[in-house]
Each structure stands twice: as C-alpha cells, then as structure tokens.
Amino acid sequence: MGQILDGKALADLRSIKLKEKVAILKQNGINPLFCVINIGNDLSSKIYLRSKKKRATEIGIKQNIYQLSENVTQENLLALIDRLNLDDRVNGIMIQLPVPDQINLNEALAKISPSKDVDCLTPANIGRLWRGDHFVEPATAHGILALLNYYRIELRGKNVVIIGRSSIVGKPLAALMLEQDATVSILHQKTKNLEQYTKRADILVSAAGQVNLVTAEMVKKGAVVIDVGISQVNGKTVGDVDFDNVAPKTSFITPVPGGIGPLTVESLMEQVVRLTRRENAR
Ligand code: NAD
Numbered sequence: 204m205g206q207i208l209d210g211k212a213l214a215d216l217r218s219i220k221l222k223e224k225v226a227i228l229k230q231n232g233i234n235p236l237f238c239v240i241n242i243g244n245d246l247s248s249k250i251y252l253r254s255k256k257k258r259a260t261e262i263g264i265k266q267n268i269y270q271l272s273e274n275v276t277q278e279n280l281l282a283l284i285d286r287l288n289l290d291d292r293v294n295g296i297m298i299q300l301p302v303p304d305q306i307n308l309n310e311a312l313a314k315i316s317p318s319k320d321v322d323c324l325t326p327a328n329i330g331r332l333w334r335g336d337h338f339v340e341p342a343t344a345h346g347i348l349a350l351l352n353y354y355r356i357e358l359r360g361k362n363v364v365i366i367g368r369s370s371i372v373g374k375p376l377a378a379l380m381l382e383q384d385a386t387v388s389i390l391h392q393k394t395k396n397l398e399q400y401t402k403r404a405d406i407l408v409s410a411a412g413q414v415n416l417v418t419a420e421m422v423k424k425g426a427v428v429i430d431v432g433i434s435q436v437n438g439k440t441v442g443d444v445d446f447d448n449v450a451p452k453t454s455f456i457t458p459v460p461g462g463i464g465p466l467t468v469e470s471l472m473e474q475v476v477r478l479t480r481r482e483n484a485r
Contacts, residue, residue, distance in 0.1 A: 205428070205453030206354075210346070213353050214465035217473070218262055224476055225263040228483075235479040237266045237295040237321065237472075238287050240280070242306065243273035248299045251468075258468045264475055277307055281314050288316040294482060295321035295475040300371070318482060321474045323375065332378045338481055339474050344376040346466030347408065347429055348383070354455060356406070356427055358383040364400050366390045366417070366443070367410035372431055376408065397421065409443035419448040428456045431463050 225235060237259060241248055252268060259266040269283060287293045296319045302308050312320075317327040323341045331337040340348075351358065363385040367373040377387045388400050392411075401407055401421040409417050410431035422428060428450075432443030442459030450456050457463055 204451050205456040208350050208354055208427075208429070208455050208457045208462060210350055210457060210462040210464065210466040211460075213350055214258075214346075214469040217349065217466075217469050218258065221469070221473055221476060222262045224480075228476070228479060229263065231483075233479060233483050234292075235264045235294050235475050236292050237264055237297075237475045238269060238293050239266060239297050239299055240269045240271065240283065241299040242271045242275055242280070242302050245299075245301060248301070252299060254468050255471065258472055259475075262472050264472055273303055274305070275303075277305065277310070280306060280311055284311060284314045288314075288319065293319060294479040295319055297322045297471075319478060321471060321478060322371070323474070324370065329370075329375075332375055335382050339477060340379065340470075341371060341375040342470040342474060343372050343410075343431060343463060343467045344379050345470040345473065346463055347376060347431070348379055349470065350429075350457070350463070350466060351406075351427075356455065358385040358406070361385050361405040362403050363387045363406045363408065364390060364404035365408045365410065366397065366401070367408075367412075367431070369410065372410040376410075411443050413443055414441055415443070415445045417444040417449060419445065419452055422449050422452050424452050425454045426452070428453045429463065430457050430459050433459065433464065 256266050287296050296315050298311060312324045313326055315325050317325045320328050323339045328339055358380055363380050365373050365376055368389050368391040373389055377389050380387050390397055390400055398421045402423055404426055406427045408429040412432050412434060414434045414436055428444055430442035430444040434441050440460045
C-alpha cells in the first residue's frame with residue numbers, strides 16, 4: 204500500500220505560513236484583495252467559491268465576489284475586468300469557470316492585467332510559464348509540485364505521464380514539470396491505448412474527470428499516483444483513480460477528497476499574496 208500524500212494537512216500547514224506573510228503585509232498597510240468574477244448559477248462553481256472564501260478568510264485575504272447574471276454580455280464583462288484592472292486596491296482577478304456560451308472566454312482572459320492574473324491564464328503569463336520566467340503559477344499545478352516537494356519526490360529524470368490537456372491543469376503542469384527536468388507525456392481523450400504510456404510512468408497524474416479511469420493494470424509497481432479528478436457518485440466525491448485496487452501497487456498516492464483539492468485552493472491564495480508582494484515591491 205502506497206503512502207498517502209496528505210494534501211489537506213499540507214494545505215493547512217502552508218496556510219499558517221501564508222497567514223504570517225499576510226499579517227506582515229497588513230502591518231505595512233497592504234491589504235491583499237482578491238476579486239472573483241462568477242457568471243450564472245453553476246452549482247459546483249458555488250461550492251468552489253465557498254471553499255475559496257473560507258480559506259481566504261482564514262488567511263486574512265479579502266475576497267470579493269462579482270456575481271454576474273447568466274445572460275451578461277461580453278461587453279459588460281470586459282468593462283468589469285477593465286474596472287478591476289484599473290483599481291489599485293485589487294491584487295488578483297480570476298474568472299470562475301465555466302462561463303456561459305455567449306462569453307468569449309479567451310478574449311475575457313486576455314483582458315485581465317497579467318500582474319493581477321492569479322490563475323496564470325493570460326497569454327503573456329502562459330508564455331512566461333513555458334519560457335521559465337513566470338511570476339505566478341496556476342494553482343493546481345503549484346499545489347501538485349508543493350506536495351511532491353514536501354514528500355521529497357524528485358522530478359529530475361522521471362517519466363511523468365499526465366492524463367488531461369486542459370489549460371488549467373494538464374498543460375501548465377507539464378510546463379512546470381519540464382522546468383524541473385522531468386520527461387513529460389500528455390495524454391488526452393484521443394490518445395489510443397492509454398495503458399501503453401501510463402505503465403511506463405514513474406509519476407502518473409490523472410486530471411480527466413472520469414471515474415475509475417485509472418485501474419491497477421495501468422500502473423507500474425512503485426509508481427507515484429496523483430489524482431486530480433473530482434466527480435460526484437451517489438453524493439460522494441471521488442477521483443479518476445480506482446483507489447482501492449491501485450493504492451497497493453503505488454509508492455505514494457493522493458486520496459480524493461483530501462488530496463489535490465485543498466492544495467489548489469491554498470495555492471490560489473499563495474498566488475494572490477505573490478502578486479500583492481510583487482506589485483508593492485515595484
Ligand atoms: P477538462 O474537461 O477541461 O479537461 C479534461 C481533460 O481530460 C481533457 O484534456 C480530455 O481530453 C481528457 N480526458 C477526458 N476523458 C479522458 C479519457 N477517457 N482518456 C484520456 N483523456 C481524457 O477538465 P479540467 O478542468 O482539466 O478538470 C479535470 C478534472 O480535474 C475534473 O474532474 C475537475 O473537476 C478536476 N479538477 C480538480 C481540481 C482540484 O483542485 N482537485 C482542480 C481543477 C480541476
């Protein structure tokens with residue numbers, strides 16, 4: 204049975220340190236302000252917003268939620284982003300995903316000032332990420348690297364296989380892991396025969412959102428398995444990995460819940476603080 208990578212415990216530990224950093228900022232008259240734009244009434248978005256707000260409050264970060272109606276126009280969304288960009292009190296801006304169909308997400312993301320882009324989703328910040336000179340990191344990827352680092356799991360020279368190529372998880376994680384000298388493969392829905400790749404992984408990350416996608420036969424003995432997926436089955440939160448059968452083959456494995464989820468939220472707050480400090484150091 205692999206050792207459990209306890210994301211919740213690490214998130215709590217990092218929160219305590221972050222709270223101290225925020226307290227120092229506040230002593231200097233700097234109050235980090237994080238603005239989240241939520242469009243419509245997506246149920247899981249509301250749940251994510253609640254857990255972000257809880258963690259922000261615990262750390263001492265003020266989080267403002269801008270709730271826009273389901274049928275808000277692109278023009279009104281861009282106007283709000285412009286207003287937040289120009290407001291000196293605002294340190295971080297993010298758009299909660301998903302957004303309704305009438306919204307051109309890429310255009311909206313590109314409108315966010317890179318210096319306030321907590322999610323690292325503006326074209327400029329994505330470019331910096333791949334060039335290796337970024338000042339902000341996408342929260343989930345940051346959380347995964349923090350977890351591996353805490354348990355002293357080296358990336359250099361390792362075969363990493365990531366299932367999922369989204370711009371919020373798979374792609375930025377690949378960029379950050381390459382930077383740490385891992386050999387990275389990205390698999391996706393059109394990849395044929397996942398198993399031929401996953402079986403060679405020293406570190407396997409699944410971020411597909413498909414229950415029981417990763418089975419014991421797909422995992423090499425002694426591999427590290429990171430489960431990013433979040434799905435609901437009969438009111439229970441589960442990941443992508445068939446945990447009970449996969450865990451005995453691994454050296455380390457994340458649980459769901461209590462793995463990457465809490466670290467993602469905590470890492471997001473770390474990015475707000477990073478951007479706040481960067482802005483005030485200028
Ligand atoms: P997405 O839908 O944007 O991307 C999913 C990716 O998985 C796609 O690239 C798709 O090609 C790939 N995929 C789907 N089914 C596959 C299959 N059968 N075989 C191979 N590849 C497949 O989703 P996302 O936003 O990247 O999120 C992925 C999952 O991670 C979701 O369950 C989401 O809820 C979860 N998530 C969790 C956290 C966290 O903090 N734990 C953060 C972000 C996302």
